Amino acid sequence: MNILKKLTANKLLFFGVVLLGIFVLSAVFAPLISPHDPWTYGQAFLHPSAQHLLGTNDVGQDIFSELVYSARVSLWVGFVSASLATLLGVAVGIWAGFRRGWLDNVLMGMADIFLVIPALPLVILLSVYLGPSIWNIILVIALTLWPGTARVIRSQVITIRQSGYVESARIMGASEFRLMWRHVLPNVLPLVAAKFILAVAVALLLEASMSFLGLGDPSQKSWGMMLHYAFSRGGFVQNLYWWYLPPGLCITLCILGLTFINMSFEDRTDPRLQRILDR
Amino acid sequence: MKNLLVVSNLHVYFETPAGLVRANNGLNLHLEEGCNLGIMGESGCGKTVLVYTLLGLQQPGKIITGSILFSGRELVNLPEAELNHIRGRQIALIPQNQSTALNPLLKVGEQIGEVCVNLNRPDIRLEGARKLLSDLGLGDIHSVEHILKSYPHQLSGGMRQRVLTAMALLSEPDLLVADEPTTALDANTRTTTLNILKEASKRTSLLVISHDLPALKTLCPKLGVMYAGRIVEYGDTLSLMSNPLHPYSRLLMKCQQAGDYLDIPLTGFESRDLLGDNEGCSFAPFCPQATGICFKELPPEVCLDNSRVVCHLYTQSGMKLC
Numbered sequence: 127m128n129i130l131k132k133l134t135a136n137k138l139l140f141f142g143v144v145l146l147g148i149f150v151l152s153a154v155f156a157p158l159i160s161p162h163d164p165w166t167y168g169q170a171f172l173h174p175s176a177q178h179l180l181g182t183n184d185v186g187q188d189i190f191s192e193l194v195y196s197a198r199v200s201l202w203v204g205f206v207s208a209s210l211a212t213l214l215g216v217a218v219g220i221w222a223g224f225r226r227g228w229l230d231n232v233l234m235g236m237a238d239i240f241l242v243i244p245a246l247p248l249v250i251l252l253s254v255y256l257g258p259s260i261w262n263i264i265l266v267i268a269l270t271l272w273p274g275t276a277r278v279i280r281s282q283v284i285t286i287r288q289s290g291y292v293e294s295a296r297i298m299g300a301s302e303f304r305l306m307w308r309h310v311l312p313n314v315l316p317l318v319a320a321k322f323i324l325a326v327a328v329a330l331l332l333e334a335s336m337s338f339l340g341l342g343d344p345s346q347k348s349w350g351m352m353l354h355y356a357f358s359r360g361g362f363v364q365n366l367y368w369w370y371l372p373p374g375l376c377i378t379l380c381i382l383g384l385t386f387i388n389m390s391f392e393d394r395t396d397p398r399l400q401r402i403l404d405r
Numbered sequence: 406m407k408n409l410l411v412v413s414n415l416h417v418y419f420e421t422p423a424g425l426v427r428a429n430n431g432l433n434l435h436l437e438e439g440c441n442l443g444i445m446g447e448s449g450c451g452k453t454v455l456v457y458t459l460l461g462l463q464q465p466g467k468i469i470t471g472s473i474l475f476s477g478r479e480l481v482n483l484p485e486a487e488l489n490h491i492r493g494r495q496i497a498l499i500p501q502n503q504s505t506a507l508n509p510l511l512k513v514g515e516q517i518g519e520v521c522v523n524l525n526r527p528d529i530r531l532e533g534a535r536k537l538l539s540d541l542g543l544g545d546i547h548s549v550e551h552i553l554k555s556y557p558h559q560l561s562g563g564m565r566q567r568v569l570t571a572m573a574l575l576s577e578p579d580l581l582v583a584d585e586p587t588t589a590l591d592a593n594t595r596t597t598t599l600n601i602l603k604e605a606s607k608r609t610s611l612l613v614i615s616h617d618l619p620a621l622k623t624l625c626p627k628l629g630v631m632y633a634g635r636i637v638e639y640g641d642t643l644s645l646m647s648n649p650l651h652p653y654s655r656l657l658m659k660c661q662q663a664g665d666y667l668d669i670p671l672t673g674f675e676s677r678d679l680l681g682d683n684e685g686c687s688f689a690p691f692c693p694q695a696t697g698i699c700f701k702e703l704p705p706e707v708c709l710d711n712s713r714v715v716c717h718l719y720t721q722s723g724m725k726l727c
Contacts, residue, residue: 290505297460297500298572299493299523308519312510 138393142386149380153197160191164347171366180368184359192347193372199348200377203264203333208325210268215275216318220306222276223283234280237273245270249332253341260343263336267329275321282314320391327384334377349373408474409580409610410436410459415471417451417458417634428454428466430634430687433706433713436580436627441611443621443642445657446631452614453501455631456584460496461488476579493523497573497609501584503565507557513568514553520572537571541601563594570601574608581605582612587620599623618661622646630654633687640712650714652692686717694718 152159161179162168168186172178180189222233240248249266256262286292292309300308336342337350338357356362356370417429428451436442446452457463459473461480473480475496480488500506508516517534538549557565566586573581583602587595599620602611606624613624621628621642628642630651638651649655686692689699699717707719 290500290502291508294498294500294506294569295508295519295523296462297492297498298520299489299491299576300519301489301523304519304523308511309508312508 136390138386139390142383142388142390145379145383146387149197149201149376149383152194153201156194156198160188160194162188162191164188164191164195174368180372181366183355183361183369189352189369189372192352193349193376196347196349196352196373197376199260199346200330200333200350200380203260203267203348204326204330204380207264207267207329207333208271208322210264211271211325211329212275212318212322214268215272215321216279216311216314218272219276219279220283220310220314223280224287224302224306224310226284230280234277237276240270240273241277245332246335249336250339250341253336258341258343260346263333263341263343266336267332270332271325271328275318275325278317278321279314282317283310286310286313316391320388323384323388323391327381327388330377330380330384349377407438408435409438409476410434410612411472411474412455412459413472413474415455415458415473416469417454417463417466417471418469419466427634429458429471431703432471432631432635434629434636434639436610436612438579438610440627441606441613441625442627442629443613443615443625444629444631444636445614445616445618445621447657450631451634452631453584456498456582456612456614459582460492460498461485462492493520493573493578494576495578496580496582497576497578498582498584499566499569499573499586501588503562503569506569507565509557511556512553513555513557513560516557517553517568517572517575520575524576533575534571537574538567541567541571541604562590563597566594566598567601570605574605578609580612581609582614584614585616586613587615587617595620618646618658630657635687635715636713637688637716638712638714640709640714645712650709650712650719651688651716652694652718653688686715 164187166187168182168188170182170184170186172182172186174181178188178190180193183189183192218233218237222230248270252266252269253262256266287310292305295305295309333342333348334350334353337348338353340354340358342348342351342354344351350373352373353370356366356373360366361369412432412434415429415432415434416427419426419428430451432451432455434442434444434455444452444455454463454466458466458468459475459480461483468481471481475491480491483491507513511519514534521534535549535553538552552560552564552568557568560568586598586602590598595617602613602624605611611624613621615621625642628640628645629636630638630645630649630653632651632653638645638649638654640650645654646658649658685698685700685702686695686704689695692699696717702717704715704717705720706713706715709719
């Protein structure tokens with residue numbers, strides 16, 4: 127009861143969690159929700175009906191079932207690659223910001239190189255080079271997302287490392303690792319959480335873009351792959367909107383949910399934002 | 406009595422865009438075991454740099470020359486790992502600012518636990534801390550328990566001070582350094598703090614950095630007056646207070662006694678920045694008794710009965726050098 131009250135108190139967070147929750151639940155319970163196996167072939171190009179809620183695609187697979195199963199891959203890629211990127215970004219950010227000196231210069235130089243190259247071309251290049259597989263996609267997205275996190279965390283760490291409590295812990299004989307682990311990390315966690323949610327949204331979008339361009343894993347179904355097939359097999363040309371609209375909508379709503387959650391985090395950490403939102 | 410800490414000819418310099426800052430410039434100091442030493446001196450004379458240098462945390466400052474002997478062990482140029490072993494264990498410091506010295510996200514008990522981890526002494530854990538906090542006047546076991554479960558912001562300044570003191574004392578250090586322990590405290594908390602330190606000095610030797618002369622008088626039998634990176638006078642606190650030898654000490658004592666009435670001739674006297682090198686005595690430009698030699702030659706340290714003073718006034722009168 128208490129948790130529910132807290133959730134509804136923050137409307138932004140509530141809507142975000144509900145939106146994302148729908149997709150997460152459908153991903154988890156995909157076999158129970160989907161009326162058909164999304165991989166079995168059948169009659170192609172059927173219009174929506176009671177039998178096939180969103181019709182069938184060019185090889186006769188049920189589009190609604192495809193949509194439900196796609197949530198698995200899309201969310202999986204989004205969360206795993208964002209986790210990897212955040213882990214790497216936080217580790218690099220804390221290390222560089224805490225140690226400073228040449229290490230900081232080298233690490234941030236690397237981050238800058240990744241930052242100045244536009245993400246999508248880099249992702250395309252890397253995934254062509256590495257070949258289409260879901261783990262390569264995850265790796266590639268993580269590689270392009272960590273520098274942003276690292277930069278933000280680093281700048282926060284630089285102020286924290288000069289704070290009184292880090293200094294006094296150092297005086298009391300804390301090792302560098304303990305300082306980073308017990309004193310610096312907990313103080314950047316709110317920032318890490320906000321950055322992570324944002325990274326999930328970006329990763330989701332990047333995965334969709336890559337898959338749409340045909341760089342995705344053809345053995346997996348994701349919303350991006352669905353769009354790709356709808357585009358290349360005539361769905362757009364023939365205006366079969368029940369084929370190309372739903373995956374697009376799913377991506378949009380998912381990102382909207384994540385953005386809501388992120389915004390509610392941000393006004394926790396940044397009270398100025400709250401005042402702007404209240405207006 | 407055995408010397409616990411001997412600092413000799415310590416030079417700690419900072420390279421800044423404005424030039425070389427000589428924060429500690431030929432500093433000599435010794436502290437006998439069980440005989441608390443107070444250090445006073447104007448703001449910016451290098452007191453805090455001295456404290457941090459003792460712990461090997463002088464960076465970005467550089468130790469140019471000098472030696473710090475602690476229990477007969479040389480601390481200058483000691484590897485970081487060994488310095489880290491000394492910090493908190495043998496030399497403990499009560500930080501200057503109790504309001505920022507505790508991590509706002511960790512409960513007090515957890516932070517004390519951290520110190521135990523640092524010290525590699527899980528055996529003392531919270532048991533020792535409970536007793537210490539209780540000894541430091543935080544009441545019975547019940548209220549101590551309450552404090553351990555609190556976040557720093559839920560405690561008053563005096564309570565935080567006691568927690569920090571307990572953290573510093575937990576390792577039973579040989580030397581406890583208190584950097585301006587009474588600054589920015591109200592009279593009541595100040596007295597409490599002094600009592601805490603008095604209590605602490607039963608277990609360990611104290612080095613107290615302060616502007617608070619009455620506090621130094623209660624805590625420390627020995628007193629050093631610091632000016633421009635050097636200890637210009639050292640002696641028994643009582644005799645130094647009643648009969649200061651160095652012209653700067655005299656001025657300082659006069660200011661202390663003057664209270665609100667500033668009828669002392671302080672014209673032209675300003676805090677010295679420690680930029681650049683100067684021949685002769687740093688205080689010479691402001692010294693009412695300065696003579697020609699004061700501007701040309703660095704004064705040597707002169708030993709009088711129980712005190713030492715760095716001033717040409719005493720070399721001229723044929724006193725023996727240290």
